[in-house]
Structures are given as structure tokens and as C-alpha cells.
Amino acid sequence: xxxxxxxxxxxxxxxxxxxxxxxxxxNNIIASQNVHxxxxxxxxxxxxxxxxxxxxxxxxxxxxxxxxxPADLDAIAFTRGPGLMGALLVGGSFAKGMAWATGVPLIAVxxxxxxxxxxxxxxxxxxFPFLCLTVSGGHTQLVVVKDYLDMDxxxxxxxxxxxxxxxxxxxxxxxxxxxxPLIDRYAEGGDPNRFRFPDSDMPGLDFSFxxxxxxxxxxxxxxxxxxxxxxxxxxADICASLQSSLVNMLMNRLVRxxxxxxxxxxxxxxGVSANSALRAAVREQGQREGWNCYIPKPEFCTDNAAMIAxxxxxxxxxxxxxxxxIAPVPNLHFAD
Ligand code: KG4
Ligand code: ZN
Numbered sequence: 001x002x003x004x005x006x007x008x009x010x011x012x013x014x015x016x017x018x019x020x021x022x023x024x025x026x027n028n029i030i031a032s033q034n035v036h037x038x039x040x041x042x043x044x045x046x047x048x049x050x051x052x053x054x055x056x057x058x059x060x061x062x063x064x065x066x067x068x069x070p071a072d073l074d075a076i077a078f079t080r081g082p083g084l085m086g087a088l089l090v091g092g093s094f095a096k097g098m099a100w101a102t103g104v105p106l107i108a109v110x111x112x113x114x115x116x117x118x119x120x121x122x123x124x125x126x127x128f129p130f131l132c133l134t135v136s137g138g139h140t141q142l143v144v145v146k147d148y149l150d151m152d153x154x155x156x157x158x159x160x161x162x163x164x165x166x167x168x169x170x171x172x173x174x175x176x177x178x179x180x181p182l183i184d185r186y187a188e189g190g191d192p193n194r195f196r197f198p199d200s201d202m203p204g205l206d207f208s209f210x211x212x213x214x215x216x217x218x219x220x221x222x223x224x225x226x227x228x229x230x231x232x233x234x235x236a237d238i239c240a241s242l243q244s245s246l247v248n249m250l251m252n253r254l255v256r257x258x259x260x261x262x263x264x265x266x267x268x269x270x271g272v273s274a275n276s277a278l279r280a281a282v283r284e285q286g287q288r289e290g291w292n293c294y295i296p297k298p299e300f301c302t303d304n305a306a307m308i309a310x311x312x313x314x315x316x317x318x319x320x321x322x323x324x325x326i327a328p329v330p331n332l333h334f335a336d
Contacts, residue, residue, distance in 0.1 A: 003074040003316045007309035010091030011083025011111050013042045015054040016305035019066035025121050026066040028306035031058050040171045048086030070102045077312030080108035081332030088328035107312040108322035115269040118300040118307035126294045131263045133254050136270035137163035140207050142257045148314040155205025163272045165209040169216050173231050183239045190240030197245040247277045267294040271302040
């Protein structure tokens with residue numbers, strides 16, 4: 001069987017569709033939402049409405065540029081969760097409607113599994129078992145990937161996600177949402193050792209970012225009290241120092257996990273893996289530790305439907321189809 005599958009992603013603030021045929025991703029259409037910037041974060045209600053407005057055009061373009069008609073499809077896939085309930089409902093309902101109209105099965109995809117399976121869109125792909133650090137706006141996880149659909153979470157954040165820490169810190173210094181990429185850009189040329197923000201004392205392989213966020217908030221508040229121009233005058237050093245603290249927190253757990261498991265195939269996934277300091281740290285540490293490192297290109301790191309299509313391909317081959325009454329699960333976790 002060489003399945004052709006249409007996949008839809010709508011978990012947060014990107015409306016995306018992709019067509020995969022015989023395991024090869026044919027396109028990756030993404031419509032970002034620019035309605036959230038002024039609020040400093042994603043507004044769920046606005047996200048749902050923007051998905052509703054954009055989804056028909058996005059799916060249409062994916063089908064047209066893949067040169068496929070509905071009759072060519074063998075399945076329709078969608079993101080089941082985790083994500084925002086209203087946003088998930090838009091993609092899920094659209095997928096259900098299309099599956100019903102075309103008479104093909106539905107495939108429900110776990111968004112976090114899909115971030116990891118983005119590694120199989122292009123080669124070289126990691127070999128099993130590999131260790132994946134998945135870092136996004138909603139999640140921070142260390143995962144042992146034993147097979148395409150067989151994964152164990154061995155560490156995760158107990159509070160905020162690292163992307164959230166980037167975005168909240170950016171908001172504190174007055175940068176618009178999403179602030180992660182801006183911190184990355186302003187950090188260029190800054191001194192990463194000028195200011196220090198503490199790591200949490202989380203034991204084992206779990207993460208915590210709420211402490212560093214609060215420390216950053218108080219640090220900026222006190223510094224601005226003493227000098228109103230502090231942020232403007234020191235933005236590069238502030239961004240570089242914060243970025244370096246967050247990257248060190250991630251790297252400490254990643255190195256610990258690699259040593260504990262003995263796995264040397266090491267991968268990064270999720271939106272924050274677009275961060276230049278994190279990419280460099282993984283490659284440098286990888287050389288010292290003897291890892292083979294894998295980092296998807298940025299288009300496949302941030303939210304996209306190509307990764308949902310890739311996951312759907314593997315689920316199709318295993319015959320993992322969803323029942324007609326399947327519903328979104330906003331806090332879906334691997335085991336569900
Ligand atoms: O995976 P993703 O697109 O969406 C979620 O599933 O959450 O990740 C989005 C997150 C946002 O927090 C954004 O600020 C962060 O990824 N991000 C970055 C960079 N690019 C995206 N954080 C730091 N540096 C970047 N270059
Ligand atoms: Zn994501």
C-alpha cells in the first residue's frame with residue numbers, strides 16, 4: 001500500500017495542511033495567525049476563529065499544489081491534542097467532514113509524537129532507539145523513541161514549558177509575542193555571562209522554568225527602578241544571558257539523560273529547537289559526548305502539518321485508524 005493522506009494541524013496558532021504520498025511529504029502549507037501579537041500570547045478564542053477563517057483555503061492549497069483530488073486520498077489525518085480545545089475542534093471537525101464525504105478513514109495524531117516524527121520527513125533520520133528533547137511553547141519533554149509509534153517520556157517540565165519561559169521573558173522586556181525568536185535575534189552579539197539566572201534544583205530528568213521566570217521578572221523590575229533605560233541600554237546582554245540560562249537548563253538534563261540511557265542518537269524537536277544557541281550547544285556537546293545529532297530544519301520544528309502527515313503515514317501502515325466519534329483531547333498525553 002502506498003497511501004496518500006491529507007493531514008491537518010490546528011492545535012495552537014498555525015493553520016496548516018499537508019499531503020503525504022507513499023511516505024513522501026509533498027507540501028506543507030502554513031497560515032500563521034497575526035491576531036495575537038498585541039496581547040502578548042495566544043488568545044484561544046481568536047485562534048479558533050482564525051482557524052475557521054483560514055482552514056478551507058489552506059486545505060485547498062495543499063490539495064491543489066500536491067495535484068490531488070479528494071478521490072485520490074486514502075485517509076484524512078488531524079491533530080487530536082494536546083492543544084487548545086476550540087482550535088483542535090476546528091481541524092478535527094473539518095477532517096471528520098472530509099472523511100465522511102470521501103468515505104476514507106480518519107487518523108488521529110498526537111501533536112507531541114508528530115514533533116518527534118518530523119525527523120523522518122528528510123534524511124538523514126536518527127536510528128532507534130534515539131533520545132529526543134522536545135521543546136515547544138506548550139511542552140518540554142525528554143523522550144526515548146524506541147520505534148515510530150513507541151515512545152517513553154523519561155522527563156518533562158513540572159510547570160512552564162521552555163518556549164513559554166522565552167515568551168514570558170520577552171514580554172517582560174517589552175517584546176511582542178512570540179518573543180522566543182526575538183530573544184534569539186537580540187542575543188546575537190550580547191554577553192551571555194553578564195547576568196545569571198538560577199537553574200531549578202529539580203532532581204532527575206524533570207524540568208522547572210517557573211523559578212527562572214520569576215527571578216528574571218524581579219531582576220528587570222529592580223534594575224528598571226534604578227535606571228529607567230536599563231532594558232534598552234542592555235537588551236543584547238539581557239537576551240543573551242537569559243537565553244544561555246535556559247539553554248544550560250535544557251542541556252544539563254539532556255546530557256544526564258544520554259549518559260543514563262547510554263543512547264548516542266540525540267535529536268531536537270519542537271519550536272524552540274529553532275533557537276540558534278540551543279542548536280549550537282547540542283552540536284558542540286554532541287562532539288564532546290560522541291553523539292550523532294539530528295535537528296530538523298526550522299520549517300519542521302515549529303508547528304506544521306507535514307509532521308502530522310508523517311505521523312499519519314506510520315499510523316496508516318500499522319492500521320491505527322480513529323473511530324467516527326473521536327473527540328479532541330486538549331491535554332492528550334502519550335499513553336492516552
Ligand atoms: O512547536 P511550536 O511552534 O508550538 C507549540 O507546539 O507550542 O513552538 C512555539 C514556541 C514559542 O514559544 C516560540 O517563542 C518558540 O517556540 N520559538 C523560539 C524560537 N523560535 C520559536 N524560542 C527561542 N528561539 C527561537 N529561535
Ligand atoms: Zn507544537
